[in-house]
Amino acid sequence: MSDLSIKELGSILNGTYQKGALASDFNIRNVAIDSRTLVDPVVTVFFALAGERHDGHQYVSELYEKGVRCFVVSHFPAEFEEFGQAHFIEVKDTLEALQKLASDVRNHFDFPVLAVTGSNGKTVVKEWLFDLLQDQFRIRRSPRSYNSQVGVPVSIWSMQGEADLGILEAGISKPGEMRKLAGLIRPELGILTNIGDAHQENFSSLEEKLEEKLQLFENARLLVFRADTTWIAQQVAKKFKGVSTRLFSWAIEGQQEADLLFGIEKQGQKTRIGFAWDGIQHQVVIPFCDEASIEDACHCLALILVQGWFSSVLATAFEDLQPIAMRLELKEGINGCILINDFYNSDINSLEIALQFQEQQTSSSRQHKTVVLSDMRQSGFPPDQLYAEINRLLMLNKVSRLIGIGETIGKFRSVFQLPSQFFSSTQELLDKHPDNLFADEAILLKGAREFCFEDLAAILQKKYHQTRLEISLNTLVENLNAFRSQIKPGTKIMIMVKAFSYGSGTVEIARALEYQKVDYLAVAVADEGIELRRAGITVPIIVMNPEAHSFDAMIAYHLEPNVYSVEVFKAFYRAAQSAAVSDYPIHIKLETGMHRLGFSKLEELKHLAEEVGGNDTLRIQSVFSHLAATDESLHDDFTKEQYTRFVDLAEEVVSRQKNPVIRHLLNSAGIERFPEFQMEMVRLGIGLYGVAATSAVSVRPVARWVSTISQIKEVDEGETVGYGRKGEVANPKKVAVVPVGYADGYDRRFSNGGGKMWVNGCVVPVIGNVCMDMTMLDVTDVEVKAGDLVELMGSHIHLTELAAWAGTIPYEILTGISQRVKRIYSQE
Numbered sequence: 001m002s003d004l005s006i007k008e009l010g011s012i013l014n015g016t017y018q019k020g021a022l023a024s025d026f027n028i029r030n031v032a033i034d035s036r037t038l039v040d041p042v043v044t045v046f047f048a049l050a051g052e053r054h055d056g057h058q059y060v061s062e063l064y065e066k067g068v069r070c071f072v073v074s075h076f077p078a079e080f081e082e083f084g085q086a087h088f089i090e091v092k093d094t095l096e097a098l099q100k101l102a103s104d105v106r107n108h109f110d111f112p113v114l115a116v117t118g119s120n121g122k123t124v125v126k127e128w129l130f131d132l133l134q135d136q137f138r139i140r141r142s143p144r145s146y147n148s149q150v151g152v153p154v155s156i157w158s159m160q161g162e163a164d165l166g167i168l169e170a171g172i173s174k175p176g177e178m179r180k181l182a183g184l185i186r187p188e189l190g191i192l193t194n195i196g197d198a199h200q201e202n203f204s205s206l207e208e209k210l211e212e213k214l215q216l217f218e219n220a221r222l223l224v225f226r227a228d229t230t231w232i233a234q235q236v237a238k239k240f241k242g243v244s245t246r247l248f249s250w251a252i253e254g255q256q257e258a259d260l261l262f263g264i265e266k267q268g269q270k271t272r273i274g275f276a277w278d279g280i281q282h283q284v285v286i287p288f289c290d291e292a293s294i295e296d297a298c299h300c301l302a303l304i305l306v307q308g309w310f311s312s313v314l315a316t317a318f319e320d321l322q323p324i325a326m327r328l329e330l331k332e333g334i335n336g337c338i339l340i341n342d343f344y345n346s347d348i349n350s351l352e353i354a355l356q357f358q359e360q361q362t363s364s365s366r367q368h369k370t371v372v373l374s375d376m377r378q379s380g381f382p383p384d385q386l387y388a389e390i391n392r393l394l395m396l397n398k399v400s401r402l403i404g405i406g407e408t409i410g411k412f413r414s415v416f417q418l419p420s421q422f423f424s425s426t427q428e429l430l431d432k433h434p435d436n437l438f439a440d441e442a443i444l445l446k447g448a449r450e451f452c453f454e455d456l457a458a459i460l461q462k463k464y465h466q467t468r469l470e471i472s473l474n475t476l477v478e479n480l481n482a483f484r485s486q487i488k489p490g491t492k493i494m495i496m497v498k499a500f501s502y503g504s505g506t507v508e509i510a511r512a513l514e515y516q517k518v519d520y521l522a523v524a525v526a527d528e529g530i531e532l533r534r535a536g537i538t539v540p541i542i543v544m545n546p547e548a549h550s551f552d553a554m555i556a557y558h559l560e561p562n563v564y565s566v567e568v569f570k571a572f573y574r575a576a577q578s579a580a581v582s583d584y585p586i587h588i589k590l591e592t593g594m595h596r597l598g599f600s601k602l603e604e605l606k607h608l609a610e611e612v613g614g615n616d617t618l619r620i621q622s623v624f625s626h627l628a629a630t631d632e633s634l635h636d637d638f639t640k641e642q643y644t645r646f647v648d649l650a651e652e653v654v655s656r657q658k659n660p661v662i663r664h665l666l667n668s669a670g671i672e673r674f675p676e677f678q679m680e681m682v683r684l685g686i687g688l689y690g691v692a693a694t695s696a697v698s699v700r701p702v703a704r705w706v707s708t709i710s711q712i713k714e715v716d717e718g719e720t721v722g723y724g725r726k727g728e729v730a731n732p733k734k735v736a737v738v739p740v741g742y743a744d745g746y747d748r749r750f751s752n753g754g755g756k757m758w759v760n761g762c763v764v765p766v767i768g769n770v771c772m773d774m775t776m777l778d779v780t781d782v783e784v785k786a787g788d789l790v791e792l793m794g795s796h797i798h799l800t801e802l803a804a805w806a807g808t809i810p811y812e813i814l815t816g817i818s819q820r821v822k823r824i825y826s827q828e
C-alpha cells in the first residue's frame with residue numbers, strides 16, 4: 001500500500017516513456033497483471049505480460065475504459081491517440097520490468113524474509129507459520145500460492161510496509177527460474193519442504209531439480225530441511241559445504257541422523273510429535289494424522305525451535321492448526337442468495353481477491369452485494385488506516401452493504417460510507433436469526449478463523465441433501481490449456497457445453513470459458529443457449545439441434561444454427577428474413593460417415609451454398625462434420641477417409657462464398673490423435689471435463705462426486721441387506737448407508753459389489769442393491785462414523801473406472817448425474 005509516483009516508476013524501469021494528461025506526480029498503489037483482478041483502476045499500473053495464451057496487450061483498451069491510466073508495455077498500442085489520458089512506459093520485456101520493480105521494492109524491506117520452496121506443502125507451511133507466529137510478530141506474507149515468476153514479484157509488491165518477518169514461497173517449473181526468484185526474494189531464512197515429481201517434465205532428474213531449488217538459499221543464513229531422504233541430505237550437505245549458511249536438519253526418530261529428531265505417535269485423528277530440546281522433553285499435538293500434514297508441521301516446528309521462538313503457548317497453538325482452504329467456495333444460499341465462503345484468511349490482499357470473485361459471480365448489476373467481515377488481522381497498520389482502506393475497497397467494488405463483526409471493526413464504524421450494521425460477535429448475529437436478514441444477494445463471508453464464520457455459513461447455506469458434485473474451475477482451465485497446447489496457434493476452439501456441460505453445469509462453466517477467450521460454445525438445444533445469453537454470456541454460440549419452433553427466439557438471442565438439411569435451411573431462412581436480419585451466421589453440417597445429421601447429397605449442398613453465397617440475409621460461418629471413431633486406432637483408415645471426404649465436400653461450400661468459412665472436424669480424441677486435421681477450428685468436449693484418449697495430454701477430472709454417511713449399522717451373520725435380500729451377510733458386518741441412489745444417477749449396475757466408493761482412505765464395495773435414494777457399503781474393516789465423507793467419483797475413484805464398472809462410457813456417467821445433485825464450484 002505504499003505509493004510510487006509515475007516518475008519513480010519510469011526511472012526504476014528505465015523504459016521509454018509516453019506521457020499522458022496525468023500529472024507526473026500521479027501516484028500508483030496497485031500492480032495488476034490480470035484484467036480481472038482490478039481493484040482500484042485509477043491508481044493501478046498494469047503490466048501487459050505476454051503469456052502463452054493471453055497477451056496482456058490485448059486488454060489495454062478494456063482496462064483504459066475501466067479507468068486504468070498507467071501501462072507498462074513492450075510496444076505502444078497502434079491506436080495510441082485513443083488513450084490520450086494514459087501514461088505508457090515501453091520496456092523490452094514486461095515480465096523483466098515487473099521483476100525489476102519488485103527487486104527495487106524488496107530493497108526497502110527492513111524485515112528478514114523466510115522463503116519456502118519444495119515440491120509440496122509450500123503454501124501450508126507458509127500459512128501455518130503465519131498462524132503460529134502472528135501473535136508474536138507482525139508478519140507479511142505472499143497471498144495464497146503466488147510463487148511463480150509473476151506471483152513472486154506481485155507478492156513482494158503487496159508485502160510493503162512495516163513488519164518483523166516476511167514469508168514468501170517460491171515455485172519453479174523449469175531450469176533457470178530459481179536464479180531469478182532468488183534474486184528477488186533474497187531470503188535470510190529458508191525451508192526446503194521436499195522433492196517429488198511435481199513439474200518434473202522439464203528436469204532431467206530429481207537431483208537437477210533439487211540443485212535448482214537450492215539456489216534459492218545460497219545466501220541464506222539458515223536452511224531447514226528434512227534429512228530422511230539420504231540423497232537429499234547428501235546433496236544439501238555437499239552444496240553448502242564450506243559456506244556460511246547454517247544447515248538444520250530434522251528427521252523422524254529411528255530413521256536417520258539429524259540435528260533434531262521427532263517421535264511420531266498417531267492417536268486417531270491426531271498426531272503427537274515429541275522431541276528433546278535443550279535437554280528437555282517436549283511435545284506438540286496436531287489435529288491431523290496424514291503424512292503430508294505431519295511433515296508440514298515438523299517443518300514449522302523445526303524452524304520455530306532453531307530460531308528460539310518456541311514457548312508453551314506456541315506448543316498449544318499447534319493443536320489449533322486448520323486445514324488450509326486455498327479456495328474460495330461458491331455455494332447456493334437460502335432466499336435466492338449466493339454465498340462465497342472465505343473464512344480462513346482475513347488480510348487485505350485476500351479481501352481484494354475475494355471481492356473480485358464476488359464481482360465475477362454476481363449474476364447481474366442489479367443483484368446486491370453484501371460483505372460480512374470480521375475484525376481484520378493485519379499487523380503493521382494502524383487500525384484507522386486499515387479500516388479506511390477497507391472502506392475504499394468496498395466502495396470501489398460497489399458493495400451494497402457491510403455487516404461488520406467484532407469489537408474493532410465496530411469501533412471504526414464511522415469510517416464506512418456504505419449502509420452497514422455491526423455486531424460484537426458472530427454469536428450476536430446468530431441470535432438475530434440471520435436467515436431473515438438476507439435475500440437475493442451475493443454474500444461474501446470473510447472472517448478470521450476465531451470468528452467461526454462456518455457457523456454462519458451453515459445457516460445461510462441452502463440445505464440440500466448431502467450428495468454433491470464439486471467442480472473445480474481451476475482444473476477446467478488447466479484441461480483447456482492442456483488441449484490448447486496441442487493445437488496450432490490461430491486454430492480456433494469451440495467448446496461443447498451441451499447436456500449441462502457434460503453434467504458439470506451451465507452458466508458457471510460458460511463464464512469461466514468466456515474469460516478464457518474460447519471462440520465458440522456449442523449447446524444441444526436453443527433453451528440451453530438462451531439460458532447462457534440471459535446470464536450475460538456473449539461468446540458466439542452454436543445450437544446443434546435447432547428446432548423450427550425456436551428459430552425466432554434463437555435469432556432474438558443471437559444463437560447460430562447447425563443447418564443439417566434443406567428443411568432446416570428453408571425454415572431458418574424464412575425466420576431470418578421475417579426478422580429482417582442480415583449476414584446472420586449459420587453452420588453447415590456435412591455427412592461423411594457417421595450417418596447421423598448432415599448433408600450427404602452433393603447437389604443439395606451445392607445448391608444451398610450458391611443460394612447463401614448470393615444473398616445478404618445469411619452467411620455461412622462454418623462448415624463441419626463429425627468423425628465416428630477418433631479414439632480407436634482400428635478405424636484410423638476410416639477416419640482418414642472421412643477427412644478426405646470432408647475436405648472435398650467442404651470445398652464445394654467454401655468456394656461458393658464471398659466470406660472466409662471456418663472448417664472443423666475434430667472432437668477431443670481427434671485433437672489428440674489427428675493434429676494434422678485441425679483446419680481452422682476444433683471442437684473440444686469430454687477432454688475438457690477430464691477424460692483423455694491418449695497420454696499425449698494430461699488432464700484431470702473436473703468433477704468430484706461426494707456424499708456423507710447417514711448411518712452405520714451392525715448386521716449379523718445370516719441377515720441380508722437391501723431390496724430383494726441380495727446383500728447376503730456370511731460373517732457379521734458393518735454397513736454404511738449413503739444417501740445416493742439411482743435417482744441421483746448412481747447406476748443400478750453398481751449393486752452387489754459392482755461398484756465401490758472411497759471412504760477414509762479405503763475403497764469399499766457396495767453391498768446389496770442400489771436403491772432409488774440410498775446405497776449401502778460394506779465398511780466392516782474401516783474406521784467410519786456417520787457424517788464421514790464418501791467419494792463416489794474423484795481422485796480416488798476415477799471416472800473411467802466407474803464407467804467400466806457400469807459397462808458404459810464416461811460420457812454417460814457424467815451426463816447421468818441427476819440435476820438434484822447440487823453442483824458446487826470452486827476457484828483458487
Ligand SMILES: *Cc1c(COP(=O)(O)O)cnc(C)c1O
Nearest residue numbers: 496626667668669683684685686
Ligand atoms: C459432442 C460433440 C463433440 C465433442 O465430442 P467429445 O468426444 O466429447 O470431444 C464434437 N462435435 C460434435 C458435433 C458433438 O456433438
